[in-house]
Amino acid sequence: MSMRDRLRTMGLGAFGLLLVIVSWEVIGRNQLLGRTFPALSDVLATIVDPARRGLFQRALEATIGSALRGFVFGSIIGFAMAALGVIFPPLRAGLDRLAAVMHAVPLIALGPFLIVTLSREGTPTAIATLAVVFNVFVATSAGLRVGNPLHHDVLTVLGAGSWERFRRLELPGALPFIADGLKLAAPAAVIGAILGEWFGAPRGIGIVIVSSLQNYQIDLLWSAALLGAMLSLVAFGAFSVLERWVVGRFR
Amino acid sequence: MTAALGGARTFASRYWGVLGILAIWQVYVSTQNLNSIVVPSPTAVFADVLTEPGAYLPHVWSTTWVAFVGLCVGVTLGIAVAVLSWLSPLLSGIVTPPAMVFRSVPVVAMIPVIARLLGYDIRTVLAITVIISFFPSFVFTLSGLRDLPAGSADVFSVLGSSRLTYLRRLALPSAVPNLLVAIRLSAANCVLAALVAEFLMGTQGLGYLFVRTRSEMDMARSWGAALVATVLSVSAFVLAARLEQWGRERWR
Amino acid sequence: MLSPGAELSSESDKSADGSTDPSIEHDDISISTSPVLPHVDASEIGPANLSLSGVTKRFPLGRNDTVLALDDISLDIAPGEFVALLGPSGCGKSTVLRLLCGLEEPTGGDVRIRGCHPSELVADHRLGVAFQDHALLPWATVADNVALPFKVAGQPVDNDRVRSLLELVGIAEFAKARPKQLSGGMRQRVSIARALALRPEVLLLDEPFGALDAVTRRRMNLELQDIWSTDQITTVLVTHSVEEAVFLADRVVVMTGRPGRIQTIRTPGFERPRSPELLRSPEFHELVDELTIALDEEPA
Numbered sequence: 001m002s003m004r005d006r007l008r009t010m011g012l013g014a015f016g017l018l019l020v021i022v023s024w025e026v027i028g029r030n031q032l033l034g035r036t037f038p039a040l041s042d043v044l045a046t047i048v049d050p051a052r053r054g055l056f057q058r059a060l061e062a063t064i065g066s067a068l069r070g071f072v073f074g075s076i077i078g079f080a081m082a083a084l085g086v087i088f089p090p091l092r093a094g095l096d097r098l099a100a101v102m103h104a105v106p107l108i109a110l111g112p113f114l115i116v117t118l119s120r121e122g123t124p125t126a127i128a129t130l131a132v133v134f135n136v137f138v139a140t141s142a143g144l145r146v147g148n149p150l151h152h153d154v155l156t157v158l159g160a161g162s163w164e165r166f167r168r169l170e171l172p173g174a175l176p177f178i179a180d181g182l183k184l185a186a187p188a189a190v191i192g193a194i195l196g197e198w199f200g201a202p203r204g205i206g207i208v209i210v211s212s213l214q215n216y217q218i219d220l221l222w223s224a225a226l227l228g229a230m231l232s233l234v235a236f237g238a239f240s241v242l243e244r245w246v247v248g249r250f251r
Numbered sequence: 252m253t254a255a256l257g258g259a260r261t262f263a264s265r266y267w268g269v270l271g272i273l274a275i276w277q278v279y280v281s282t283q284n285l286n287s288i289v290v291p292s293p294t295a296v297f298a299d300v301l302t303e304p305g306a307y308l309p310h311v312w313s314t315t316w317v318a319f320v321g322l323c324v325g326v327t328l329g330i331a332v333a334v335l336s337w338l339s340p341l342l343s344g345i346v347t348p349p350a351m352v353f354r355s356v357p358v359v360a361m362i363p364v365i366a367r368l369l370g371y372d373i374r375t376v377l378a379i380t381v382i383i384s385f386f387p388s389f390v391f392t393l394s395g396l397r398d399l400p401a402g403s404a405d406v407f408s409v410l411g412s413s414r415l416t417y418l419r420r421l422a423l424p425s426a427v428p429n430l431l432v433a434i435r436l437s438a439a440n441c442v443l444a445a446l447v448a449e450f451l452m453g454t455q456g457l458g459y460l461f462v463r464t465r466s467e468m469d470m471a472r473s474w475g476a477a478l479v480a481t482v483l484s485v486s487a488f489v490l491a492a493r494l495e496q497w498g499r500e501r502w503r
Numbered sequence: 504m505l506s507p508g509a510e511l512s513s514e515s516d517k518s519a520d521g522s523t524d525p526s527i528e529h530d531d532i533s534i535s536t537s538p539v540l541p542h543v544d545a546s547e548i549g550p551a552n553l554s555l556s557g558v559t560k561r562f563p564l565g566r567n568d569t570v571l572a573l574d575d576i577s578l579d580i581a582p583g584e585f586v587a588l589l590g591p592s593g594c595g596k597s598t599v600l601r602l603l604c605g606l607e608e609p610t611g612g613d614v615r616i617r618g619c620h621p622s623e624l625v626a627d628h629r630l631g632v633a634f635q636d637h638a639l640l641p642w643a644t645v646a647d648n649v650a651l652p653f654k655v656a657g658q659p660v661d662n663d664r665v666r667s668l669l670e671l672v673g674i675a676e677f678a679k680a681r682p683k684q685l686s687g688g689m690r691q692r693v694s695i696a697r698a699l700a701l702r703p704e705v706l707l708l709d710e711p712f713g714a715l716d717a718v719t720r721r722r723m724n725l726e727l728q729d730i731w732s733t734d735q736i737t738t739v740l741v742t743h744s745v746e747e748a749v750f751l752a753d754r755v756v757v758m759t760g761r762p763g764r765i766q767t768i769r770t771p772g773f774e775r776p777r778s779p780e781l782l783r784s785p786e787f788h789e790l791v792d793e794l795t796i797a798l799d800e801e802p803a
Contacts, residue, residue, distance in 0.1 A: 003566065012344030020349045036367040090264060098268025104484040106443055108450045108458060109477030112465060116289050191357040195447070206360070213363040225364045229356045236355045402638030406697075409604045409632040409707075410655045411625040420654060424642050502642040503683075 038219050046223040055208065056227065062204040063124070063231065066193035070128020071186065077129065078136025078185075079178070086144045086170070096141070103134040107192070111199035124196030124204060131192035132185040139181020143174030175250045179243035186235035194228055205231070291470045296478055299471040306472065307460070307479050314449065314456040314483065317373065318441040321380020325441075326434060328381070329388025336389075337396045337422065338414075347393075354386040359447050366452050376448040376456070383444045384437035388430060395429030396422040424502065431491075431498040438491035442484040457483070550737040551617035551624075551704035553580040553603060558612035560598055560763075572598050574762035576612070583735040587748035587755045591798060595763025596741045600709050603739060604632055616705060624704065628656040631698035631736075635710040637690040639682040645669065645693050646678040652700040668696040671730060688719040695730065706731075706738040712747070724750055725779065732776060745794050749787060750777060757797050767797055 028039030197206025208224040336343035449458025560573040605621035672692035
């Protein structure tokens, strides 16, 4: 792609994003979609409003904490399940189905159960964990299974044992897949945490969303939703960068 | 006899994980001596679903219908915008970056916003399922329109193809397998998103049945709704995966 | 294979009226700005002549750099002639073919088919082309793939023509099969049948047998000769196989690379139809050896 084409692509993309922002502002300002669609500037003003700073800060801390814990636990569990399937192949089919069914269980059904068995505070973390497990498990098992048979043979001929082979071949080969799984898991952890909060966590972005919905606080509702969306975008963006680096390094 | 045994063994090797979870659930309920208002046993839940299917069916129908219509509308819109973007590089350049941003927005977490916008009824549920299925369809169809069989673009050029013929006879058929991937990815998500939306504000559907029966302390029914919903979303996924496989055989 | 000519001669009068209608589906990929010549009823035209005069082609390479792919290529091809472009990979022979297809524009010089810009023949659906990638549509049957040019041209599909082409290339019983069910050789047969569907004035073949094994390739060469001799269509074959070029062509144009130039032109005057015995004759081998040596020579 030439320099001019690249500039053109960037210009068009920036124009597209600008168009979204301007239409949001215009629609909200003139209430074209009714009173429940606020202007972007009002939403942003609510976010930076000093009076609300404490509220948003506590909510963000809670949600980020749950999402992070869920991300770490979920990644460990998902990775362990995938490794188990590779080390004991007879378990593989059952693990695949278990992951698929766990993914298909409506999270709203788990919420009340988790609140009873864990706690109100633990539910967002637990749901974030579940959301992460599936993504990491699917990506890791796909990655561990792609191993190039030719490389496999080369290492075997060189006298590598199965651990050595896992370390030198299967794991590095799976890293790009794992990075891709983590990239999808990061926003999933944020959604999981927010959903989990709906069931009655003491604080969090999800709580702000639900309470402002019930109290008809439109600007607050949109601010919290925008913060949640930004959180998941940032998580996705950060892991996209990581993925790009891993793919460049290991492929 | 051996065939039955072999069948049972295959079943066990595939479903040991799911069966294990059910067993843990049953044992947990029995040993903890939990009140059935907190957690009903799996046997009680299965019994309720099997003895009173009539209580579930209208809600199954409602959720299925909303998810299906939403999926169809979202996919159709996705194809339409993808084709327009394909026809106009200018439009493609403008639309693609916002689409990428919106695609990573947690739609399910935005349900309350849409509910305030559209009202506490089925329109919101439908809108959610449309949004959920639109972005994958758009992104996958657009890349599919450009993922042509090797050399075929040159053949069409030399044969003197018009752009419309090129779209109809080459680009669109090439995009079919990709589109089916998008449908596979969205089908179960549509069901799950519909459930969340019904849970929050619906007046019908399995998500609504779940909340209502829970508030009535009918826990077996409430968990039954969750169980049926799980089966529904697994079925949606399996059906969509079958469709995708068929399409790959037929189009590639 | 069947006896060449038998099927086609009975067909040639049938589709005479179903040819190009200037009102249907004008090509908008066309690059030409020269005035379009009055469209002629294609059935009245015999095979076309081709000419390249002083053609150069540069490709952009990086930001401000270009690479000279073709340098001063001049070549005239008579109507009905079979010309092979022979050269090592990267010598620009495929670029010559892409220029003749109108897929590329020359940087300098002129490319003409029957005195027209290639894009005019493209717009009239008068070119037939087959590539090394068979480029068949995987979702369509063999018969539908061969019928594709009719559909692209907005003409009613001439099913008799499709059937006789499938017979000509020896795959009539696979008409309902899909490309992935066929072997590599059979796919190339379909690809060539498709190229011939609209009775093009020029047949352009880019390494059509490049991916085939030696035995299949030799058999396909015999069949291609039969196909060509049925209506003596002007044919340009791009190949890196010396044997294939010498066996099939009236003239063999040897090219050298970096930049692509015509090094020498030889005329294998063997009598037609050429039989497999020719492949074992000393005259054949002498010419093959001579051209092989010519290919190995470093350009001055």
